[in-house]
Amino acid sequence: MKIAFSPCPNDTFIFHAWVHGLVPGAPKLEVTYADIDVTNELATRPDGPDVLKISCAALPWVLDRYALVPCGGALGKGCGPLILTREPVIPADLSGKRVAIPSERSTAYLLFRLWTSGHVSGGVGEITVMPFHEIMPAVKEGRVDAGLVIHEARFTYPQYGLHMLVDLGEWWEADTGLPIPLGAIIARRTLDRETIAGWIRASLDHAWTHPEASMEYILKHAQEMDPEVAKAHIRLYVNEYSANLGDGGRDAIGTLLTRAAKEGLVPPFDPASLE
Template sequence: MSYSIGISPCPNDTFAFYALFTDLMFDVSIQDLQTLNQRAQKKELDIAKISMFQFSQLLDDYILLPVGCALGHGIGPKIIGKTHATSFENKCVAFAGKDTTAHFLFDLFFTCKEKVFCPYFEITQKIQDGTVDYGVIIHETRFTFDNLGLVECYDLGALWEQQFHLPLPLGGIVAKRNLVDLEKITKSLFESLQYAKKHPAKTLDFVLEHSIEKDPKIVKKHIETYVTEDTQQLTPTGILAIQCLLEQTGHFDKNWLYSGAYV
């Protein structure tokens, strides 16, 4: 039996799950995170990498797997613009999607006059051409925006950690609750990550093919930032962080994490 799985083109995902593309157990597709969020809303995918905020809205249908999570430790989506600002009440701000954790975090800490939702790779250009005043960026752009003459106003991951004293849950791998092979699926994800960590050079061309940034040094930095101990297996601190975010969204289910054996 083959399971449909969607991952993002982010280097941390294409690195960690490179081996799944040769695993007959999975039919893998690569799409931007907001598209994956929307497909999960429609229950089109058996397994998907989605925003942690989106997961909070889908607890009846999906369960989080303990492998593949992306948590930021003092870092997260950044609010950037041409000039520094401390308030956005009279500004237009761009986001990579309505259902992203980045959008949820902005609303948790700030307000703005107008919002624009667009593909994440269009945000910096919209700031530069004046279509929007500011943007909330994710993915590898966090390492390169200053090369475009843009400045950071806030790191939402730092604000989150200052308030809750926990790392920031950004996204995770979810699976439909009714799948019969959750243990086998989780083990395959774990083994794919272990393969990538042992053979990083074999993943590089594939990762660069799908990454916005083509500089191997930037891609490596992104992977080192977001492929952490919590990606391999959620730590107790990581579990507390996700529980905290779910509570902040107003949607919480005690049975949100798959806890079967897989190692």
């Protein structure tokens, strides 16, 4: 079975057992490790992988061929994307400025656009897509005016001497009371997604039961990340919604995409397509 997910600790933690043949009855995986911008694009291809981790923001483009799997994704509270700058600024200072983002079809960028529509008069200027690990250096070096960052950048941005303008997760939670819908697992509609969900949950259960067993694998793919940062990343992004989206998780995804569709930021969206 072909699968694509990011090399980030939350994904490698969840899928370690399945990748290493530790989930009884699960098929062998052929894994593509790629940043979210790449997996979002892979999901649009007719020959895309059987299972993928993509941004929740990319779902409206792929739900005709892929179905949402009710586990394995990345949702939660206190784990949202940040807008970082080289010097302290206020929201109005972003007007007309150049901003680096990790993907045009990322939840981070969708939250960014929803937030800027009410806080940055006239909007920002040029948007530049970069791999997420290149964004903070670009802000520090002045190649961009601001950066939209995700993942472990929440923990490491002070090391670059950068300043947080806004935590978009805090803004979303205050505005909606819902968790932040970052990433989702999808599977081809020709496959039995409940069986796939069972394999993912078994892999996650193994990870939670044997948390140190996956650490070598996690650090191998985490671009030389400090082990303590990797563990903090996992604690933040692997949670109850990873095991089961539930009504709260689906409501979060549906609310985000319904709002975005009303703003014309994504194609028309029917929340029933998440079932």
